Amino acid sequence: MITLTAWIAASFPGNPLLPSLGASAVLVAALPDSPLARPWAVLGGSLLSLLVSYLLVRLLAGHWLAAPLAVMASLAVMLLFRCLHPPGGAVALLTVLGISHGNFHSLPQLLWAMLPGLLILLIIRQLWRRQPAAPPSPHATQDPLPSQRSSPSAEDWRQTLRRHATIVDASPDQLQQLYRELGQHLLQQRTQALRLADIMSRNLVTLAPSDLAETAWRLLRSHKVKLLPVVQDERLIGVLSMVDILKRIDATHSLERLLQQSVSTFMQTEVRTQPPELAVASIVPLLSDEGMHHLPIVDHSGRLVGMVTQSDLIAALSQLVQTPSSQ
Numbered sequence: 001m002i003t004l005t006a007w008i009a010a011s012f013p014g015n016p017l018l019p020s021l022g023a024s025a026v027l028v029a030a031l032p033d034s035p036l037a038r039p040w041a042v043l044g045g046s047l048l049s050l051l052v053s054y055l056l057v058r059l060l061a062g063h064w065l066a067a068p069l070a071v072m073a074s075l076a077v078m079l080l081f082r083c084l085h086p087p088g089g090a091v092a093l094l095t096v097l098g099i100s101h102g103n104f105h106s107l108p109q110l111l112w113a114m115l116p117g118l119l120i121l122l123i124i125r126q127l128w129r130r131q132p133a134a135p136p137s138p139h140a141t142q143d144p145l146p147s148q149r150s151s152p153s154a155e156d157w158r159q160t161l162r163r164h165a166t167i168v169d170a171s172p173d174q175l176q177q178l179y180r181e182l183g184q185h186l187l188q189q190r191t192q193a194l195r196l197a198d199i200m201s202r203n204l205v206t207l208a209p210s211d212l213a214e215t216a217w218r219l220l221r222s223h224k225v226k227l228l229p230v231v232q233d234e235r236l237i238g239v240l241s242m243v244d245i246l247k248r249i250d251a252t253h254s255l256e257r258l259l260q261q262s263v264s265t266f267m268q269t270e271v272r273t274q275p276p277e278l279a280v281a282s283i284v285p286l287l288s289d290e291g292m293h294h295l296p297i298v299d300h301s302g303r304l305v306g307m308v309t310q311s312d313l314i315a316a317l318s319q320l321v322q323t324p325s326s327q
Contacts, residue, residue, distance in 0.1 A: 018091070018094060018113055018114055018117065019090065019094065020046070020087045020088075020090035020091045020094055020114075021087075021114075021117040021118070021121070023086070023087035023090055024042055024046065024085070024087045024117075024118070024121055025121055027085075027086065027087065028042065028121060028125050032125060032128075033170070033171035033173070033174060034170070034171075035084070035168065035171075036084060036085055036086060037085075037125075039122050039125070039126075040082075040083050041078075041083045041084060041085040042085055042118060042121065042122060042125075043083075043118055043122065044078070044081055044083030044085075045078045045083040045084060045085025045087070045088040046085060046087065046088055046091050046114060046118055047111075047114070047115075047118075048074070048077045048078060048081060048083065048088070049070075049074035049077070049078065049085075049088035049089070049091040049092045049095075050091050050092075050095055050110055050111070050114060051107075052070065052073045052074050052077050052092070053070035053073070053074060053091070053092040053093075053095035053096055054095055054099070054107055054110060056069055056070045056073060056096070057070065057095065057096045057099050057100065058099075062100050066096050066100070067092075067093060067096045067097070070092040070093065070095065070096050071089050071092045071093060073092075074088050074089060074091070074092040075088075075089065091114070095110060098110070145288070145289040151176070151179055151180055151183065152176065152179060153176065154172040154173045154175075154176045155172070157172035157175045157176055158172040184281070184284070184285075187281045187284065188279060188281040188282070190281075190320065191279060191280050191281045191317075191320060192279060192281075194279065194280045194281075194316065194320070195276065195277055195278065195279060195280065196274060196275070196276050196277070196278050196279075196280060196283065196295075196297055196306070196308055197276035197277065197297070197305075197306070198280070198316075199280060199308060199312045199313070199315070199316040200276065200297050200305075200306030200307060200308045200312065201306055201307045201308070201309070201312065202305070202306050204229060204304070204306070204307055205219055205223050205225070205228060206228065206229050206230070206231045206304070207219070207228050207229070207230045207231070207240060207263050207267075208230070208231070208232065208263070209230055209232060209237065209238070209262065209263055209264035209267065210262055210263070210264070211262065211263045212259065212260060212261070212262060212263070213240075213245055213258060213259045213260070213261050213262065213263055213265070213266060214259035214260065215263075216228060216240050216245070216263050216266075217242065217245065217259055220241070220242055226241055226242070226293065226294070227239050227240065227241045227293070227294045228240050228241075229296055229304055229307065230263055230264075230267045231304050234303045234304065235298075235301075235302045235303055235304065236271060236273065236296055236298055236302065236303075236304040237267075237269065238264075238267035238268055238269045238271060239267060239268050239271050239294070239296065240263055240266055240267045240268070244266040244267065244268060245258055245259070245266050248266065271296060272286070272292070272295070272296075273295070273296045273297065273298045274286075274295055274296075274297055274298075274308075275297070275298065275299065275300065276297050276299060276305055276306060280313070280316055280317075283295060283308065283313065284313070287308075287309075287310050287313050293309060293310055294307060294308075294309050295307070295308045295309070
């Protein structure tokens with residue numbers, strides 16, 4: 001931005017390079033989401049400071065009070081129009097000093113010195129700044145993630161900030177993220193003594209890789225579960241669900257024919273696991289936002305020791321909320 005503005009200043013002798021643009025560029029580059037660096041703050045704060053300072057210096061005709069009064073008036077106007085931009089104070093001083101020393105002679109000359117740089121800065125800001133993509137929903141819908149539905153949205157934060165004169169140096173999106181992290185931190189504090197070993201199922205129904213899919217199908221139905229772990233020598237090597245079998249059905253493979261094949265043909269071998277000593281709060285994002293329904297628990301040697309489901313997590317958190325000592 002400064003490079004382009006410097007080129008304009010060199011190409012047009014009547015258009016000097018204002019130092020305040022450097023301060024604006026640093027603020028926009030370092031804190032692009034700050035209320036002090038948003039487009040209205042940059043453009044409105046700079047131009048209003050220039051206009052107010054120009055009127056004061058003309059009114060006071062070079063009196064020494066013009067400089068401090070220009071800065072004070074600029075601050076008041078920026079607060080009034082909610083476009084506080086710290087370099088606006090520098091603009092006020094530059095306007096007073098520039099006119100007093102004969103560097104500027106008219107308001108159009110001042111505007112010509114400032115507007116190109118401001119516009120270039122705002123254009124580059126919009127091109128450079130990209131909103132972070134929201135985490136995709138595991139179900140490919142437009143609904144917010146489960147952990148976000150009960151917390152204030154960015155729009156909620158935006159409306160709240162508009163009702164207060166206080167300037168918060170963070171964007172609504174950043175405040176929303178901080179709120180979620182605070183909630184996760186508080187949950188970890190309340191559940192720090194509760195481990196996965198405390199809530200996991202231990203008496204598991206398991207499969208061997210050599211078992212027939214027919215056996216797996218029968219066990220899934222009789223035990224009313226959606227997923228079974230596949231173990232070999234007590235070590236977890238995969239998991240199997242009804243969906244893993246059903247999605248193989250096509251014109252040449254009927255369900256009856258598929259059920260005669262081994263479990264190893266259908267099982268998922270890339271399985272996310274957790275250790276039994278892990279805090280319960282740590283798996284909340286996995287079983288909510290990431291769409292997992294079952295979480296195998298394995299010890300340090302890879303031996304399957306339990307399973308935690310969404311139902312286990314809900315029951316544990318419900319008990320925690322209802323326990324008087326946790327309130």
